[in-house]
Amino acid sequence: MVSLAELNPQQAEAVRHLGTPLLVLAGAGSGKTRVITHKIAWLVGACGLPARRILAVTFTNKAAREMRQRAAALCHGAQARGLTVCTFHALGLQILRHGAREAGLRPGFSILDTQDVLHLIRELIQGGDAVDTDSLRAAISAWKDAGVDPDRALREAEDEQAAHAARLYARYERQLRACNAVDFDDLIALPVRLLHEQPALLEHWQQRSGHLLVDEYQDTNAAQYTLMRLLVGVGHGLTVVGDDDQSVYAWRGARPENLRHLQRDFPGLKVIKLEQNYRSTGRILAAANGLIARNTHLFEKRLWSALGPGDPIRVLPCKSPEHEAERIVSDLLRLRLRYADDWGNYAVLYRSNHQSRPLEQALREHGIPCRVSGGTSFFSHSEVKDLLAYLRLLTNPEDDAAFLRVVNVPRRHIGPGTVERLAAYAGERGVPLLQACGEFGLRERLPADAHRRLTRFAEWVEEARHRAHAEPPQAVFRYLLAELDYEDWLRDTSTSPAQAERRIARVGELAAWIGRMAGDEQTEGKDLEAIIGHLALVDLLDRNEDERARDAVQLMTLHAAKGLEFPHVWIAGMEEEILPHHANREGTGLEEERRLAYVGITRAQRHLTLSYCTSRPRAGETVDCTPSRFLRELPAESIEWHEPGSPAAQARVRETGRAHLSNLRSLLQP
């Protein structure tokens, strides 16, 4: 039996509440994950609900992973079997796989990531005016989120530009279906359609979600909200946990108003507020409250802390990003000397990824281990994308995007000219590129040698597909590497031996992952197809335990930091144009930026330091920067400004830092 003794009264009430849908308004650091995991354990242990009928949904893989572990620990092992904890997109994928035929997809359908989608759009508009491909992608994405199909998008288009985008949307959809592929938005939109149209499937999935728990509810977008409502149906097994002050994904379609819709759509809704913060000292909380009070609110919350006031929040003015990085590192070393705690207790946060560079460099120069997360994803490396594209092609021969990616990698002397004619031919005939390679009609359109290379490639793929059916995924991957001479290819195309080694290491990591997935308990019986589908959604670095276990200073964006906490936190680049970001300086955009700052501040447990630069290079030129308005919005009494000392003083600080560090090192490693 799970114990509620370690919960405060509000948390315990949220865990015990059953019978009507529940909204938990959980302020930062108020123990929301605790509530969800205890509730899962409560449902299983005290209410006897089978774990297989519980669905817990999060937005990131990291959050899902952590929740799964914590829930399993509370459930005493075996009881947790069959429990589903995953992201919205992974759930959508499950539903879609289950009803692929009904959704008009053939088995082995591919998932295109944002990059693939951009390439596809670029192909579709080639020759047209130089419109911004990314804004077209965003428009299509918004339509899908709103459940608007291409016809309706065209009917409702207000100007020629919108009509143009809507026509592209139609062609884009046709192309996706022809390739037997879906994009990220489809992973939500198609299941919604499926459950609307197929009563039997709806029944099945409603059975599966005897109780649905949604974490970070403020991040749901319209389509996800619809999916959630469909799953709950007329049942009452719904617990959502969220905080409108931490809604920072409006740009991705998140609708904090969904908090209000909940009251409209679920009349018996019970609302419980968690207002005690267990994370931060009084001053940090006062700063956070002072800042967020400037936003308009759906629900009033008053966060309080029983911890003491703690140290003041420090503000470090700096001359340049490099200077900023230096100051942060000295500051970090100072605290580390005082507390002699793990590097993992230190985090430096920033608005956008490119800010990580000087910080990473400064940390490395001081020999401080650091981990940059959220930056370039494992999947954005070309070697990983190429190999995954090969695997996609093996499981889905209709995947034209994958075909185009690998047809000439490694070099097969099949260039743009040949591919263009192949695509034209395949387009006329309405067949996938791979299939078109072998057709007779193509022969007349191409020089003999080009045609021969294409057929050879196609035959090779067929051969490999043959193997892929018979062999386990690991073996297929090894075969692929051997056939392609992939290591040699990497060595040839890398700019330095060191780079080649890194890329080869990544391939090894991918191989290890495929091996683990194929043999893993949870994914047992999963074939290559299932693994590839899953890999598209999961970032390996997120799930790489070695990487996570490493004791290192954490560098990450404010977005990536949501849901995490650290004893010592720095937020770099507290400047106008950066935070708030120049594109979001007014209206709702500004409020979102303020929430982002709020999220950053509330990550800190004991020490918080904010820094800004007075100048920084932008687009080649050095520009002057002004401190962020958010600094002025913080209560002055909890803040301390630290102007940089004289250059000599700075050097002295650095030197003592280094000396202490080497002392420490010699003590630790004799």
Added chain:
DNA sequence: TATTGTTGCATTTTT
């Protein structure tokens, strides 16, 4: 026609 080198560009946040 494929590949390589060069220049010129812009850079938010992520499933």
Added chain:
DNA sequence: TGCAACAATA
């Protein structure tokens, strides 16, 4: 910095 479009070579 990394990338996409373009020009020059094999």
